[in-house]
Amino acid sequence: MGTQENNSGTCPVDRGLMRVGDRWSMLVLRDIERGLTRYEQLRTSLGIAPNILSRRLSALAEAGLIAKNRYSARPPRDEYLLTDAGRDFLPILMAIGAWGRKYNGGGALSRHLDAETGEAVRPVVVDANTGAPIGSRPLRMEYPD
Amino acid sequence: MGTQENNSGTCPVDRGLMRVGDRWSMLVLRDIERGLTRYEQLRTSLGIAPNILSRRLSALAEAGLIAKNRYSARPPRDEYLLTDAGRDFLPILMAIGAWGRKYNGGGALSRHLDAETGEAVRPVVVDANTGAPIGSRPLRMEYPD
């Protein structure tokens, strides 16, 4: 057989996708960030079936990206809030958004502005060590033993 | 109803996910980048069912992320190569990988090294305007009319 046949166990991308690798999960995170933290808000915003939304919310909570918080006992009202892990995922959504705008951007799209400068945010993935955008320098992979 | 109920049509994240919003598609892109460009290589590397792989490859080709290239007529041999759009998606996979390493990183994981410095790449999403990591500055959303 080849050099390495199946390294899914050692691939950090796979590890990430195990937790959020579907469309609804990401859109839920996006909406929570937009301030749509309640079940009904998410349901109407996304146009998702209620059973599916329930399952996605449970899965995201189990995966540690969101936490359910009862903010009113009577009437019983819950909100879903991002955890640290969930908040850390948001930049990835911005990067996906930038890609979507570039390659599937017909029509007018919403966007993020820097609150101070007022300029449209342009998300790019860089290597924190060099500051260079990923793809601008040659890379090499290293596999564990 | 609320401020804006359903902006999926104007959301660039959704636009992006329309094209690659599933696990297998992303893993296929990752593997192609690793040099596994042929059907059999992808199938054994991913452990994916052949019919599913076929469908994913067609979908990715239709979405413009990869292109099928017959590099040998006899015997008939094909390879799948990244297009510009596909290559532009790779940094997102690196960002997902960094997240996966941080929050689901048990055991030894593979990683990318800068070919020149030899240091492990640390992918971060920044705003190209300010250079500041996304999340470190307050943002505001702007919706189209």
Place this chain on the structure above:
DNA sequence: TTGGGTCACTTGCAAAATGATAGTGACTGT
């Protein structure tokens, strides 16, 4: 030249996930 072996798939069918629709229970406000 027959007989395996590889590559790149397709076909058929079972299992799982998704989605539409209806309904439930706790409440609130009139």
Place this chain on the structure above:
DNA sequence: ACAGTCACTATCATTTTGCAAGTGACCCAA
């Protein structure tokens, strides 16, 4: 007492995924 909201669950049809087996083009060795 009665309509209305919120946060769901239950049921069932549809869709997608996954497994196993098979197919066609070709190559190489006996």
